[in-house]
Amino acid sequence: MPLETPARIVRTLVGRGYNAEREAVTLIAGSDDPGRTLARVVEAAPDDALRITADHVREVLASAPAADPSGTEPTPPAAADAANAADADPAASAASDPSVSAATSHDNAAHTDQSAPAEAQGTPGGRNVDPALRSLEIANDMTGQSTGTGEYDDFVKVFRDRYEKLSKLLRGRVNHRPAKAISNMSGGEDAELIGLVDDVRSTKSGHWIIDLEDTTGTFPCLVMKDKDIAGYVDELLMDECIAVQGTLSGDAGILFVDSMHFPDVPRSHRSNTADRDVQAALISDVHVGSQEFMADAWNRFADWLHTEEAARIEYLLIAGDMVEGVGVYPNQDEELDVIDIYEQYEAFSEHLKSVPGDLEIVMIPGNHDAVRLAEPQPGFDDELRDIMSAHDARITSNPSMVTLEGVNVLMYHGVSLDEVIAELPADKASYDEPHKAMYQLLKKRHVAPQFGGHTRLAPEELDYLVMEDVPDIFHTGHVHKLGWGKYHNVLAVNSGCWQAQTDFQKSVNIDPDAGYAPIVDLDTLNMTVRKFS
Structure with missing residues (x-):
């Protein structure tokens, strides 16, 4: 049997009805004669085993007989069947066919700094990993x-948790005041609010009114259609969290928005x-x-x-x-x-x-x-x-x-x-x-x-x-x-x-x-x- 690749080892074990631990496959592939080791492992596996473990392989390696002076060694019939199955498996041998691993790059204009893929070599084996380096x-x-039980309180809890988590990401950018406190302010004052989007609607003049809700209540915010931030309105989804800054109307009934902030990924x-x-x-x-x-x-x-x-x-x-x-x-x-x-x-x-x-x-x-x-x-x-x-x-x-x-x-x-x-x-x-x-x-x-x-x-x-x-x-x-x-x-x-x-x-x-x-x-x-x- 030729030198085993992990692919052939896995496919042979699958063909015999076994799963295998990662370390077991690695031990078989790293042995002096992987084909013969695999055959012995299959022959020695317990009748009720569904998975070949590293301990199974170690036992086989530890009990390997001394080499025959003639250079040959009898192989049990079942083990020979396993070895032959691996050699005859066209899917396993396909790993050495360069056409199998031929790769193409996928152009993506939105991201041009991706490195181009190298040409596939299709050479078998080559996996020599050290699990200790992983985390x-x-x-x-x-x-x-x-x-969750579907009760009303569950909905309150999840939205409150959402607001608390996302508002923390925005508090460094605005001096937030609760909706209830803003409703008690005087007209013409500056105000800044963090809230979940409760509603978005347009006025007859083509402006936008966004109702923002926090844990104290809801307050309407007006985005004028000629403002640079008007384009952000098209990006809004219900229930997302945003922050706004602006000035209260004369009767303090609405906030004219000058700037809008999203939780976002920091540019830094x-x-x-x-x-x-x-x-x-x-x-x-x-x-x-x-x-x-x-x-x-x-x-x-x-x-x-x-x-x-x-x-x-x-x-x-x-x-x-x-x-x-x-x-x-x-x-x-x-x-x-x-x-x-x-x-x-x-x-x-x-x-x-x-x-x-x-x-x-x-x-x-x-x-x-x-x-x-x-x-x-x-x-x-x-x-x-x-x-x-x-x-x-x-x-x-x-x-x-x-x-x-x-x-x-x-x-x-x-x-x-x-x-x-x-x-x-x-x-x-x-x-x-x-x-x-x-x-x-x-x-x-x-x-x-x-x-x-x-x-x-x-x-x-x-x-x-x-x-x-x-x-x-x-x-x-x-x-x-x-x-x-x-x-x-x-x-x-x-x-x-x-x-x-x-x-x-x-x-x-x-x-x-x-x-x-x-x-x-x-x-x-x-x-x-x-x-x-």
């Missing part, structure tokens, strides 16, 4: 923390970077179970991850919609390849096994996944976690802040992008440039500001959707479009999908960007995009 932390995981923001040359792959919307799931593209991606060229990729972040789900949209059952939801997750787990076992994987749910639709979405339940146990993936809620070696990555599936794109002008947010819609969320410092719209939001004691800390990378999916750019030094990436156009998508004019994998250098935050479709 991965997850913050803001609300799994198991849900307190400087992103964190890793201390070593390491990369993360950002993907989303795999949609296993759909007839349009692009299994061939996924296999090319997985095989490429085993090559020397991809050796620096140590993290894989998946931003939701692992499976197609059931009953998500009208007549979806006619487009399903796998009808049972649990079988969809089993199929996804099998596909996940094909990526290198030494990757650190983080997954959040999306609107097609079998969790509650209302955001924030808790991570998958124990039954689904058991199914998706490949490579010990980290499962967290949607959204979550994931810190990779000091680099803060905000993972959010992105359902609210539909609402942002529908509500805002096309030059501010569109499906063709989804990263611009993400800029709006960064500006508002909230991943889903508008309550009561198309985005289902759950009232909790805390508002987990506020961006209290500025991310270094903002990663979303959902809209099945590829786009990226930098906003105040934050890299915003919408990573496309792994599903070809469905009949439903045709009916709503969605032309997906499928089979792409954005790769981010964590030490520079430069990005390349690989195409596998």
Whole structure:
């Protein structure tokens, strides 16, 4: 049996019905004769074992017989079958085919400083990672923390928490006075107010009235149509938090606005970077179970991850919609390849096994996944976690802040992008440039500001959707479009999908960007995009 690559090791074990720990695959690949070690491991595995552990491999290595003087050694029949299966696996051997890892860059006019991808070499092996150098932390995981019951008090709590968190970001820019206090001021006085947008309406003259609400009441604010800030009104969403400065009218009944402020990412923001040359792959919307799931593209991606060229990729972040789900949209059952939801997750787990076992994987749910639709979405339940146990993936809620070696990555599936794109002008947010819609969320410092719209939001004691800390990378999916750019030094990436156009998508004019994998250098935050479709 030839020198084993991790890809062949994983595929051989999968073919024999086993999952494997990362360290187990690494130990097999690093042994003197990986093929023979793999064969012995399969032969020696306990009958009831579902996973090959590092301890299993160590026992086999420790009990290896002395070399036969003839240079040969008898191999048990079952072990020989395993070795032959690996040699005969065309998908595994494809890792050495240069055409498998051929990559193309994706031009993005909105962000021109991205480095161009190098030509793929397609050489097998090459993954020699040291897990001790890694660090991965997850913050803001609300799994198991849900307190919402749907009572009126829950809504009050979540909006109060939203206001408190976002108003703190604005208090350094304005001298806030409560709405109730402003209502008692005299006409002609200067006033500054921080509030949630309760209503936006136009006057007969084309001016704008914005009702802002804080914890003491609501106050009307007038934006004149000839003011420079009038353009900001088009960007406003209900329930977002803003600050205004201006002068009270003669009867003190309205505030004439001179300036408007958003919580925003400070222009002085400087992103964190890793201390070593390491990369993360950002993907989303795999949609296993759909007839349009692009299994061939996924296999090319997985095989490429085993090559020397991809050796620096140590993290894989998946931003939701692992499976197609059931009953998500009208007549979806006619487009399903796998009808049972649990079988969809089993199929996804099998596909996940094909990526290198030494990757650190983080997954959040999306609107097609079998969790509650209302955001924030808790991570998958124990039954689904058991199914998706490949490579010990980290499962967290949607959204979550994931810190990779000091680099803060905000993972959010992105359902609210539909609402942002529908509500805002096309030059501010569109499906063709989804990263611009993400800029709006960064500006508002909230991943889903508008309550009561198309985005289902759950009232909790805390508002987990506020961006209290500025991310270094903002990663979303959902809209099945590829786009990226930098906003105040934050890299915003919408990573496309792994599903070809469905009949439903045709009916709503969605032309997906499928089979792409954005790769981010964590030490520079430069990005390349690989195409596998």
